[in-house]
Amino acid sequence: MITANSTSGTAIPLRVREFFLARQPILDRTQALVAYELLFRNAEAGPARVTSDLSATASVIAHASQLGMEKVIGDSVGYLNVDAAVLMSDIFKFLPKEKVVLEIVETMKVTPEILSRIEQLVADGFRFALDDVITDSDDVQQLLPLVEVIKFDLRDMPLSALLKLTPRFRAANKKLLAEKVETLEQFETCLDLGFDYFQGYYFAKPVILSGKKLSxxxxxxxxxxxxxxxxxxxxxxxxxxxxxxxxxxxxxxxxxxxxxxxxxxxxxxxxxxxxxxxxxxxxxxxxxxxxxxxxxxxxxxxxxxxxxxxxxxxxxxxxxxxxxxxxxxxxxxxxxxxxxxxxxxxxxxxxxxxxxxxxxxxxxxxxxxxxxxxxxxxxxxxxxxxxxxxxxxxxxxxxxxxxxxxxxxxxxxxxxxxxxxxxxx
CATH class of the missing domain: 1.10.3210.10 (Hypothetical protein af1432)
Known part of the structure; x- marks a missing residue:
């Protein structure tokens, strides 16, 4: 069993198997697979409870390190949610830095200690994404030089907001990732806006074509x-x-x-x-x-x-x-x-x-x-x-x-x- 320290200094035992796992595909502009986001649901928490805290993230890291990350994500890259507790813990020794992108959750408050820790991890070779960005706030601006990818949840972002924000982040040479892409129309809109990556099951939904024949x-x-x-x-x-x-x-x-x-x-x-x-x-x-x-x-x-x-x-x-x-x-x-x-x-x-x-x-x-x-x-x-x-x-x-x-x-x-x-x- 692995133990990590929370921001309060209390040791947290990591129980590996108490979650359900999902891996959601992330595609590039050609709709080729480039990564998976790994999501976890607490097995004891009741319906629709999804966790992204230290326990869930650390549990899957521990489990993946035992089995080999390739069994979870194959040849692709894995996106993992991280919060302040995860960032300040010592679990990164279990992560193959070349195989992961760490998603900074939108609820995390940026502090000097957090910035210093992320700078250290970037220097060590880890890559970061900003999750569920809805504005270019002070926190976002502080983190921007340290991240490679900006994620937008299409369910939370009206088109007017996307039109306003995406040029700013593209000008900063950031990769743009649209998540919760559910229709071909949404994919094409984001494609026109210059998005680099797309997460969602639009590619798995049938688009029925009248008179279509098999090859x-x-x-x-x-x-x-x-x-x-x-x-x-x-x-x-x-x-x-x-x-x-x-x-x-x-x-x-x-x-x-x-x-x-x-x-x-x-x-x-x-x-x-x-x-x-x-x-x-x-x-x-x-x-x-x-x-x-x-x-x-x-x-x-x-x-x-x-x-x-x-x-x-x-x-x-x-x-x-x-x-x-x-x-x-x-x-x-x-x-x-x-x-x-x-x-x-x-x-x-x-x-x-x-x-x-x-x-x-x-x-x-x-x-x-x-x-x-x-x-x-x-x-x-x-x-x-x-x-x-x-x-x-x-x-x-x-x-x-x-x-x-x-x-x-x-x-x-x-x-x-x-x-x-x-x-x-």
């Missing part, structure tokens, strides 16, 4: 998934894959990634079918749907990571609930990864389900968030937005009899697996 390669993959779901012969599936040289090549490349975990290299479609089996083959075809746009320079990595994280998390929850039921876990994975296909294709989910035959339980989960799979999917979605989660989150955690310890472990496993897939997709 030939997407259509081929969907047809293969339908063949698998309808129990077509292996020979017919193999012929269908081999007809599409690009599909065949990409499938073999993907199934040889470390995330698959096969002990030897798979060199042919026949081998892939024999070694992986149909359920695993379906899984990698689903992943290929998200991976394909990345190859065309569309920067879809965030959607790929989110979909694969959801799929793996639902699979792991199912395994935790019913360890002997492999079918439950396989179906849960399918629900998780298919949950973003309407966004991927810009086609309503019901139209997608007309093209890919799925069982009613999967359809109910994707269309209505109902049934066991729907509850699992809802839990995953609530965890992504942990700071907004309410009573539903707590009831779902209880429904599946998961402790905070369970969920942190399952999340970290899902994060690590998803990041491995994304690196090799």
């Amino acid at each position: 030939p390669s997407q259509l081929s993959i969907m047809q293969l998934m339908t063949m698998i779901n309808s129990d077509a012969d292996n020979s017919d599936i193999e012929r269908a894959i081999k007809k599409n040289i690009s599909l065949c090549f990409n499938l073999l490349r993907l199934v040889n990634t470390p995330a698959v975990g096969v002990p030897r290299r798979i060199d042919s479609v026949t081998q892939a079918l024999m070694i992986l089996g149909r359920n695993q083959l379906r899984r990698w075809l689903q992943i290929m749907l998200y991976a394909e746009p990345c190859k065309k320079g569309h920067a879809s990595t965030p959607l790929l990571r989110l979909a694969t994280t959801r799929g793996k998390l639902l699979e792991l929850i199912a395994q935790q609930v019913e360890p002997r039921n492999r079918s439950l876990a396989d179906t849960a994975f399918t629900v998780g990864i298919m949950s973003l296909m309407d966004t991927l294709f810009s086609i309503p989910m019901e139209e997608i389900l007309e093209q890919v035959a799925v069982v009613d339980a999967v359809s109910d989960a994707l269309m209505h968030r109902s049934g066991t799979y729907g509850d699992m999917l809802s839990l995953a979605e609530q965890m992504e937005r942990i700071e907004e989660a309410g009573d539903m989150f707590d009831s779902l955690v209880e429904r599946f009899r998961l402790s905070a310890d369970d969920l942190v472990n399952l999340q970290l496993a899902a994060f690590e697996w998803s990041d491995s897939v994304a690196r090799h997709a």
